[in-house]
Amino acid sequence: MTHKRRRQPKADKKDLIIRRLSVYLRTLDHLKGKGVEVVSSSDLEKIEGVTQSLVRRDLANFGTFGVRGVGYPVPALREQIARILGCDRLWNVVLIGAGGFGSVLLHSESFQGRNLQIVQIFDNDPQRIGKSLEGIPVHDMAQLDRELDARRVDIAIIAVPPPEVQRIVNQLGQMGIRGALYFASRPVTAPENMVVLNVDITIELGVLTHHLS
Amino acid sequence: MTHKRRRQPKADKKDLIIRRLSVYLRTLDHLKGKGVEVVSSSDLEKIEGVTQSLVRRDLANFGTFGVRGVGYPVPALREQIARILGCDRLWNVVLIGAGGFGSVLLHSESFQGRNLQIVQIFDNDPQRIGKSLEGIPVHDMAQLDRELDARRVDIAIIAVPPPEVQRIVNQLGQMGIRGALYFASRPVTAPENMVVLNVDITIELGVLTHHLS
Known part of the structure; x- marks a missing residue:
């Protein structure tokens, strides 16, 4: 303590x-x-x-x-x-969830200046699985532990519904992925060997309303 | 100093x-x-x-x-x-930009627990203007200074392309809006009377890659 x-x-x-x-x-x-x-x-x-x-x-x-x-x-x-x-080297990113926020990220320029490149996408929409988005192959979320290239991927960006985040973080931790960023507005426990960061707009909104009160 | x-x-x-x-x-x-x-x-x-x-x-x-x-x-x-x-009172929010990230926000549950309600939307897509999204009226971005209900709105959520953010922040400041949150990955200067916060995924990605380096 x-x-x-x-x-x-x-x-x-x-x-x-x-x-x-x-x-x-x-x-x-x-x-x-x-x-x-x-x-x-x-x-x-x-x-x-x-x-x-x-x-x-x-x-x-x-x-x-x-x-x-x-x-x-x-x-x-x-x-x-x-x-x-650490932005002077290239980081390979897996995007987990390609709808909603994931889709916005995929089309944003956020990653380029930081030397991050998305190399794999996982999604559970049958319309997307097996195709490619922005030239990046989309895999079946249900096959994450089989198809994620854990030796190649450094970072996971997790854009799935809140109730699924913890399970995916645990799964990634077991596969040896060292870093993840998720967007759900809920607490997640990081596995021992993993750095898990969160971007949550509600946290910032709380800071904003505090300042305006 | x-x-x-x-x-x-x-x-x-x-x-x-x-x-x-x-x-x-x-x-x-x-x-x-x-x-x-x-x-x-x-x-x-x-x-x-x-x-x-x-x-x-x-x-x-x-x-x-x-x-x-x-x-x-x-x-x-x-x-x-x-x-x-300050989440014990109701905050009226204007959403500026209803495509991409704005659209994701509109359908998220982020606002509810914090007592925030979107009361107006502004967008520049002719397909959206004059209609309503989730029951909220969509106005023409070009008419912002005329149609924004500045007496009613407390906070602006700005989800427009990066080059437009500063101009909109300035405009909102002139109209007396006291608080704004924007998502573009670029610096914005806040007017004197305004609190402007930023959620930028590239900032968090920099923290993440630092930890993993």
Whole structure:
């Protein structure tokens, strides 16, 4: 218990920093796309709503970047942050659930900038099984443990109805998949060997209504 | 600058607590649905992957809850957290963009438990304009400043293509809308009088790949 008690705030703090770095990376991609070559921490402040000192401290956690009074060179800073976030290598993703939200994701550009590529899709709709979506083969969800290429896949994106998420997470854990992201608005217990993150709009809506109250 | 420097970590910390409370609320709804009447902080720990002491500290920030050694009564704890998060009152929501992600949201159950109701929809698809979706009238996006019922609407959910988000946020700010949530993977500057939150899957994917690296 004391062990956990000491560790938790640090893990939380580190996750906050990592999340902000991920936000900075998005901004740098945006600036790079506009042809901007040097960015100051005050530029990042304006765009992301954090403070200059926070940007500097976040970056300083991972070594020295930039030149005082000049700023950070955009391509080099992008590269260094991408390395910290692991986005400098290619990640193979399995999409589990290709309807609704899964379908939106499949057609979004979210994955490209982060070096993620969907290599397999699983779904339970007979209309989709055996075909391909965006050039990616769609397998039968019922055959997940047989047809998932666990040696090739790094990450699972789980877009299935809430009651099915826990079972699929357990199944993926047993198959050795190390990371998953799911969208259902419900708690899920992660297997020991697995990092399971959740994007839940209701959580953010709670933060929003708190701020407006 | 020093003012901001002092304030930032506190605001960050408070947002973290609020986000966790929003997660606890989700868990309590889940437990309530199962007929569970009393929950201990160690139960919350098992479900949400936080520590007992953190749950207790988060709750203690807002007064005294529960009975030591017995636990927290689920309905009362739910009610108190809902009040902190502002979910004890009804919020009127405008959905801007009813295709793709907007369409998924429209058919999800995310809003109900949080006392949010969509009262207007705006879209630019002629096939949708003038009709209704799930019983909610769809207006022409081009008529936003004329047809948005700004006195009635509290929150905007913005599900439009990334390049359009900033313009819409600015427009909503001018109309006096106080809060918005958007899904595009790009930075947006919030008008002075407005709280603008973002749900961006690429941010979470960056956190996930960092953990797996």
